[in-house]
Amino acid sequence: MNAATLSSRGQWSTHMAFILAAVGSAIGLGNIWKFPFIVGMYGGGAFILVYLVFILIIGTPVMMTEIMLGRRGRQSPVGTMQTLAMQAGRSAAWRYVGWFGMLAGFLILSYYSVVGGEVMAYVFRAGSGAFENQTADGIRAILTRLIGEPEKLLAWHTIFMVLTTIVVARGLRLGLERTVRWLMPALFVLLLILVGYAMSLKGFDQAVDFLFRPDFDRLFYLQDSHGRFVLDDEGQRIFTWTPVMVAMGHSFFTLSLGMGAIMVYGSYLNREVSIFRMTLAVVSADTVVAILAGLAIFPLVFTAELAPGEGPDLIFLTLPLAFGSMPGGAFFGTLFFLLLLFAAWSSAISLMEPAVAWLSERHAARFDRAAAATWIGILIWLLGIVSVFATSGTTLRDVIEPVVKWLGIDGMDFDSRVFSLNLFNIIDFATANIMLPLGGLAMIVFAAWFMRSESIQAEMAMERTVVVRGWRLLIRYVTPVAILFVFFYRLVVSVQA
Numbered sequence: 251m252n253a254a255t256l257s258s259r260g261q262w263s264t265h266m267a268f269i270l271a272a273v274g275s276a277i278g279l280g281n282i283w284k285f286p287f288i289v290g291m292y293g294g295g296a297f298i299l300v301y302l303v304f305i306l307i308i309g310t311p312v313m314m315t316e317i318m319l320g321r322r323g324r325q326s327p328v329g330t331m332q333t334l335a336m337q338a339g340r341s342a343a344w345r346y347v348g349w350f351g352m353l354a355g356f357l358i359l360s361y362y363s364v365v366g367g368e369v370m371a372y373v374f375r376a377g378s379g380a381f382e383n384q385t386a387d388g389i390r391a392i393l394t395r396l397i398g399e400p401e402k403l404l405a406w407h408t409i410f411m412v413l414t415t416i417v418v419a420r421g422l423r424l425g426l427e428r429t430v431r432w433l434m435p436a437l438f439v440l441l442l443i444l445v446g447y448a449m450s451l452k453g454f455d456q457a458v459d460f461l462f463r464p465d466f467d468r469l470f471y472l473q474d475s476h477g478r479f480v481l482d483d484e485g486q487r488i489f490t491w492t493p494v495m496v497a498m499g500h501s502f503f504t505l506s507l508g509m510g511a512i513m514v515y516g517s518y519l520n521r522e523v524s525i526f527r528m529t530l531a532v533v534s535a536d537t538v539v540a541i542l543a544g545l546a547i548f549p550l551v552f553t554a555e556l557a558p559g560e561g562p563d564l565i566f567l568t569l570p571l572a573f574g575s576m577p578g579g580a581f582f583g584t585l586f587f588l589l590l591l592f593a594a595w596s597s598a599i600s601l602m603e604p605a606v607a608w609l610s611e612r613h614a615a616r617f618d619r620a621a622a623a624t625w626i627g628i629l630i631w632l633l634g635i636v637s638v639f640a641t642s643g644t645t646l647r648d649v650i651e652p653v654v655k656w657l658g659i660d661g662m663d664f665d666s667r668v669f670s671l672n673l674f675n676i677i678d679f680a681t682a683n684i685m686l687p688l689g690g691l692a693m694i695v696f697a698a699w700f701m702r703s704e705s706i707q708a709e710m711a712m713e714r715t716v717v718v719r720g721w722r723l724l725i726r727y728v729t730p731v732a733i734l735f736v737f738f739y740r741l742v743v744s745v746q747a
C-alpha cells in the first residue's frame with residue numbers, strides 16, 4: 251500500500267475522537283440489554299466478580315493488542331494481519347483471522363440490528379404510555395404482537411440498518427466522529443438520570459445486595475428464573491461451568507474485541523498517543539456503564555417484585571412491567587429505551603466498519619466508501635432476516651427438519667435439546683462465547699509469538715516499561731491459558747447445561 255492510499259484512508263481528528271468512537275463501540279446492547287440479563291440469570295455478584303477478573307486479565311491486554319496491531323498495519327483487519335505476518339516472514343494465512351472476524355461481525359450485527367429494531371419500537375411503545383398499569387399478560391401481549399409479526403420486526407430491523415449504514419457511508423470524520431460526539435454525552439446523561447430515579451425506589455438496596463454480594467453457589471449451580479436451584483433425580487444441585495464461559499465471552503463482546511472492530515479503529519489512530527491510556531479510558535467507561543446499567547435496572551425489577559432471571563426478555567418484559575407500575579414510568583421508560591437505542595447504534599457502526607474498510611481498500615476501483623457501506627449493509631440486512639424469524643421463535647429443528655425431509659433422509663432423531671434451541675440464542679452464544687474468544691486468542695498469539703519485535707517496540711514507544719512488560723507477560727502466558735482453560739473446562743469437564 252502506497253503513501254497516497256494510506257493518507258486517503260483518514261485518521262481521527264483528535265485522540266479524543268478515537269476514545270469516543272471506541273467507547274461508543276464498546277458500550278452497547280451488551281452493557282444495557284445483555285449484561286443485566288446474564289447477571290440476572292447467573293446469580294448476580296459472583297458472576298460480576300468473575301467478569302471483572304476477565305476484563306482485567308483478558309479484555310485489557312487483548313484491547314491493547316488490537317489497537318497495536320491496527321495502528322501498525324494501518325489497513326482493514328484482513329490487510330493488517332496479512333501485511334504484518336508477511337513483514338515477519340510468516341504465512342499470509344494470518345489474514346484469515348481478519349476474515350473470521352468479519353464473519354463474526356456479520357453474524358453479530360445481523361441479530362444486533364433486530365434487537366436494535368425492537369428497542370426502537372419500544373421507544374414509541376413507552377412514549378405512548380402503552381405500558382402504564384399493564385398486567386404481566388398485557389405486557390407479554392405487546393411483545394408477542396411485535397415479534398409474532400415478522401414483517402413488523404423486519405421493518406424495524408430495516409430502519410436500524412439504514413441508520414447504521416448512513417453513518418458508515420459518510421466516513422470517519424463526517425459519519426463516525428460526528429455521530430459519537432453527541433451520542434456518547436447524551437448516553438451518559440440519560441443513564442445518570444435513570445440511576446437517580448432508581449435510587450429513589452424501595453428496591454434499590456436489594457439490587458445493590460444482588461449485584462455486589464458474591465454468592466458462588468449461584469455461579470456454579472444451575473437455577474431457574476426465580477433463582478431457585480434446579481435439582482437432579484437424586485435431589486442434588488447441578489454443577490455448571492456455563493456462567494464462567496459466558497462471563498469470559500462477555501468480556502470480549504462488551505469491549506468489542508476479537509473481531510477487528512477495535513483493530514480497525516486503531517488503524518486510524520496516530521502514533522503520538524499511548525495505547526495503554528486509550529485502553530484504560532475505554533475499559534473503564536465500559537465497565538462503569540455496565541455497573542450503572544445494573545443499578546438502573548435491578549431496583550425497578552425488585553421494586554415491582556419481579557424475577558431477575560428472565561433472560562433476554564428482561565428488558566422487553568420485566569422492565570416495561572416495572573415502568574408501567576411506577577409514577578413517571580412512561581417518561582423514564584422512554585428515556586431508557588432511547589438510551590439503549592443510542593448505545594446500540596454506535597456499536598452497530600463499529601460492527602460494520604471492518605468489512606467496509608476491507609471492501610473499499612481491496613476493491614477501491616469499484617467501491618468507494620459509500621458503495622462499500624451500502625453493499626455490506628444490504629448483506630447484513632439479508633442475514634438479519636434469519637434473526638427476525640428466530641426472534642419469532644424459530645428453532646434449529648424448524649430449519650433442519652424440512653431440509654432433511656427434502657433430502658429424503660428418514661429416521662433422524664430431533665429429540666436432542668440442541669434442536670429445540672432458538673436460532674437467535676445459538677447465534678448469540680456461538681459468536682460471543684466461541685468466535686470472539688478464538689479471534690482474540692489468534693490475535694494475541696500472533697502478537698506474542700510471531701510478530702517482529704521491532705514493530706512492537708515501535709508501537710509501544712510511548713508506553714512505560716512496566717506496562718509493556720506486564721502486557722507481554724499477559725499475552726504470552728496468562729491470557730491464552732485463561733481462555734483455553736475456560737474452553738477446555740466447559741467442553742470436556744463440565745458436560746451439563
Ligand code: PFF
Nearest residue numbers: 276278279280503504506511
Ligand atoms: N460491544 C458491543 C456491546 O457491548 O454491545 C457489541 C459489539 C460491538 C461486539 C462491536 C463486537 C464488536 F466488534
